[in-house]
Amino acid sequence: MNNYDVIIIGGGAAGCFAAAAGEGGGRALIIEKNGVLMKKLAITGKGRCNLTNNCDAETVLGNIPRNAAFMRSALSRFSPADTMAFFGELGVPLKTERGGRVFPVSDKSGDVVFALEKRLRARGVEIAADRAVSLIIENKAVKGVKCANAAYYSENVILAAGGMSYPKTGSTGDGFELARSAGHTVTPIKPALVPLVTAEDCSGAAGLTLKNVTLTLTKNGGCVFSGGEEVLFTHFGVSGPAVLSASFYVDDPKRDEYALSIDLKPALSEKVLDARILRDFGENKNRRFKNALSGLLPQKIIALFTERSGIPPEKRVNEITKEERKRMLSALKNFSLSVKATRPIDEALVTNGGVSVKEIDPKTMRSGLVKGLYFAGEVIDVAGLTGGFNLQIAFSTAYAARTALGLMTLDFPPKNMLY
Numbered sequence: 001m002n003n004y005d006v007i008i009i010g011g012g013a014a015g016c017f018a019a020a021a022g023e024g025g026g027r028a029l030i031i032e033k034n035g036v037l038m039k040k041l042a043i044t045g046k047g048r049c050n051l052t053n054n055c056d057a058e059t060v061l062g063n064i065p066r067n068a069a070f071m072r073s074a075l076s077r078f079s080p081a082d083t084m085a086f087f088g089e090l091g092v093p094l095k096t097e098r099g100g101r102v103f104p105v106s107d108k109s110g111d112v113v114f115a116l117e118k119r120l121r122a123r124g125v126e127i128a129a130d131r132a133v134s135l136i137i138e139n140k141a142v143k144g145v146k147c148a149n150a151a152y153y154s155e156n157v158i159l160a161a162g163g164m165s166y167p168k169t170g171s172t173g174d175g176f177e178l179a180r181s182a183g184h185t186v187t188p189i190k191p192a193l194v195p196l197v198t199a200e201d202c203s204g205a206a207g208l209t210l211k212n213v214t215l216t217l218t219k220n221g222g223c224v225f226s227g228g229e230e231v232l233f234t235h236f237g238v239s240g241p242a243v244l245s246a247s248f249y250v251d252d253p254k255r256d257e258y259a260l261s262i263d264l265k266p267a268l269s270e271k272v273l274d275a276r277i278l279r280d281f282g283e284n285k286n287r288r289f290k291n292a293l294s295g296l297l298p299q300k301i302i303a304l305f306t307e308r309s310g311i312p313p314e315k316r317v318n319e320i321t322k323e324e325r326k327r328m329l330s331a332l333k334n335f336s337l338s339v340k341a342t343r344p345i346d347e348a349l350v351t352n353g354g355v356s357v358k359e360i361d362p363k364t365m366r367s368g369l370v371k372g373l374y375f376a377g378e379v380i381d382v383a384g385l386t387g388g389f390n391l392q393i394a395f396s397t398a399y400a401a402r403t404a405l406g407l408m409t410l411d412f413p414p415k416n417m418l419y
Helices: 013-020 041-047 057-062 068-077 080-089 109-122 174-181 241-247 270-283 299-309 322-333 389-404
Strands: 006-009 028-031 094-096 101-104 126-128 132-138 141-147 151-153 157-159 190-192 196-198 209-219 222-233 237-239 258-263 335-342 350-352 373-375
Touching: 006 013, 006 141, 013 028, 013 109, 013 389, 041 109, 057 068, 068 389, 080 094, 080 101, 080 389, 101 109, 132 174, 141 157, 157 174, 157 389, 196 241, 209 241, 222 241, 237 241, 237 335, 270 322, 299 322, 299 335, 322 335, 373 389
Parallel strands: 006 028, 006 157, 028 126, 157 373
Antiparallel strands: 094 101, 132 141, 141 151, 190 350, 196 237, 196 335, 209 222, 209 258, 222 237, 258 335
16 A cells, blocks of 8 residues: 555655645655644744745746756746736735745635645545655656655655754755765755844844845955845844845855945935934034934944944934034945854755756756656755745746656656756
């Protein structure tokens, strides 16, 4: 009874979508060591589940810094519009928010999880609460999966075991080891979309979220990222959507010099902002500098800002020189922080690195090394920025893998590889 038409290793977003989407039919098994499906999906978007981004495929590609070209074919056949239509058909009403982010109207990730689980039950998909130990491979063709408690057999296996981010949800790198055992190359694994540690002490501003600011990341003095979203101050440095996206471009702070610049007033030109400062100074000319900034800045950041401006916090406003006012203006438009390190991968939203795309057919997600082996989701060396793009990658690759199972006449190895 342990023979299946398809076995899917991993019960996360990609694995469950691979079982729920496509043509269906046949006997399918999901192997999930947690015994609980979609644990990571349930906590995405702070528990609201940012399913995708309401944009076209080209925009998605523009938000995939890691191996975007590999995703072109999969996105052309399963786009964000297809994702939205799919979940709409499952009975999950959706809404679009700032930056094109798509969420369930209920703001509850549980609704998405429930809808997918309902589809899996309707399709008769079986779940094995077991840990995949190794792939059963004979003559360069997959024959099944050996688990800790049993062996399961199929000539079609989709490896969707995730990466190494959020290990508490089960993403502990098992998929990488299984891929290596099949002869696949796994590129170096690093955290992506992760908070940043700063050289400056930001603990006094911890908990403060700056909205509608512009963040710029420089590497050795050259701009490598710029975007306008939220920045969150923490006890170790900074986080928030803008910082997470910027972190994608931070490689090795011990080797290269990375710096963050926050435009605290992006809606105001320097000329207009200077006039605002002069007006505020005129209204507070007898107050100390640190007490005259409440109209310009949130209270929590004032101490850190005065330090960055170089103006003594106890100095009277009417004693501030023109040169000091220029420094203050510069600090408002260019609030700088030095990047000391990234936080560890278990705090990252996604994994940077994975199974080399050079060894995977971009149209079908089929292995170019082992017949019957497919890949989907974060286990592949593809990753996007914040905004729903990584779940879209999971859905598009899962859809490509599952629908390819009906194309058994295709040659092996695949002819559309990226060698």
